[in-house]
Amino acid sequence: MxxxxxxxxxxxxxxxxxxxxxxxxxxxxxxxxxxxxxxxDSLPSEGPADPELFTRxxxxxxxxxxxxxxxxxxxxxxxxxxxxxxxxxxxxxxxxxxxxxxxxxxxxxxxxxxxxxxxxxxxxxGNGETVWKRGFWELLLIVTGIVAFVLIQFGIARLKGRMSGDVRWILAIVVPVVVIGLIMFIFPSVSDPYPDGIPxxxxxxxxxxxxxxxxxxxxxxxxxxxxxxxxxxxxxxxxxxxxxxxxxxxxxx
Structure with missing residues (x-):
């Protein structure tokens, strides 16, 4: 095709x-x-509300x-x-x-x-600062995870002839899970305080x-x-x- x-x-x-x-x-x-x-809207307002340009x-x-x-x-x-x-x-x-x-x-x-x-x-x-910070780290985590996954697959592919296909298949699943899990652990957390009373x-x-x-x-x-x-x-x-x-x-x- x-x-x-x-x-x-x-x-x-x-x-x-x-x-x-x-x-x-x-x-x-x-x-x-x-x-x-x-x-x-039910929370106490800290100032005058901005007018809505568009309805919901x-x-x-x-x-x-x-x-x-x-x-x-x-x-x-x-x-x-x-x-x-x-x-x-x-x-x-x-x-x-x-x-x-x-x-x-x-x-x-x-x-x-x-x-x-x-x-x-x-x-x-959340607020404006944490929204942008969260978006930045989310995007960086996605890119890092994809790059890590691709590099791992290329590395495992080069092991052909040194180990069986079943072992390489298992490694192709387990290694990315472990590596990306470690990457997630290393990335900083972005905490937003929950408003009081939110269910x-x-x-x-x-x-x-x-x-x-x-x-x-x-x-x-x-x-x-x-x-x-x-x-x-x-x-x-x-x-x-x-x-x-x-x-x-x-x-x-």
Whole structure:
């Protein structure tokens, strides 16, 4: 398959994912966000409130539209990565499994790892300084985790011939977990004092539902995108070249 053919299908998957995630957050996420905003409004004001430029309904609609565009951008980046790696990781297992595996890995490295170290905060918590500090360390943790994972996989791949494929497969899972866990431990914490009286259920409902939206996005990208590519590959000519023809440097166990 060509690069363009792969990208078109992942953009379609990104559009579907963006719409479904926007509906998910509107139905399941918005009640928790409104509860957080109501709690914030109930706190004693330290000064005159800033006038709202947009109503909450306008903010929700704008957020839903922005989410669709972000989903398209992320699906484009993921599709590009999959087109580059497709002939290396497909390995007879099919596009659906290969795409889902890669999406699951992206979910773990870009969502779960920073979520564990820097859990999401509902509206009404944190301040401008901690928000920027939290965002900086989250981004740095994501980049560091991805780089560490890639370097570990390359290092394990070079061990072919020195140990069995089963051992290398175990190392490819265990070593990244240990190394990234240590990286998470080293990264500084960014603590935000919880406002007095805020329900713990509100905090965890926001965190779990936010995590669920990311899981929904990556599941649709991985499964539906892989299914679209698989159907297209089945109808293309058997002799068509891979998306990006490169020599496979990853040893197979």
């Amino acid at each position: 060509t690069y363009g053919a792969v990208i078109k299908r992942y953009l379609l998957a990104g559009l579907v994912s963006g719409i479904l995630c926007a509906l998910y957050l509107r139905i399941l996420g918005e009640p928790v966000i409104r509860a957080g905003l109501d709690f914030e 309904d306008q903010q929700v609609l704008g957020g839903m539209v922005a989410l669709v565009f972000v989903s398209l951008l992320l699906s484009f980046l993921f599709g590009t990565l999959y087109a580059f790696l497709r002939h290396r990781i497909i390995n007879g297992q099919g596009d659906v499994r290969a795409s889902t595996t890669l999406a699951a890995l992206a979910f773990l490295l870009t969502v779960v790892v920073p979520w564990i170290r820097y859990p999401f905060l509902p509206p009404g918590m 713990a259920q509100l905090i965890w409902s926001f965190r779990i539902r936010s995590l669920g939206s990311y899981a929904l996005f990556w599941a649709i990208i991985g499964i539906f995108g892989g299914w679209l590519v698989s159907r297209a590959a089945a109808t293309s000519s058997p002799g068509s070249p891979p998306s990006i023809p490169l020599k496979d440097p990853v040893p197979q166990g």
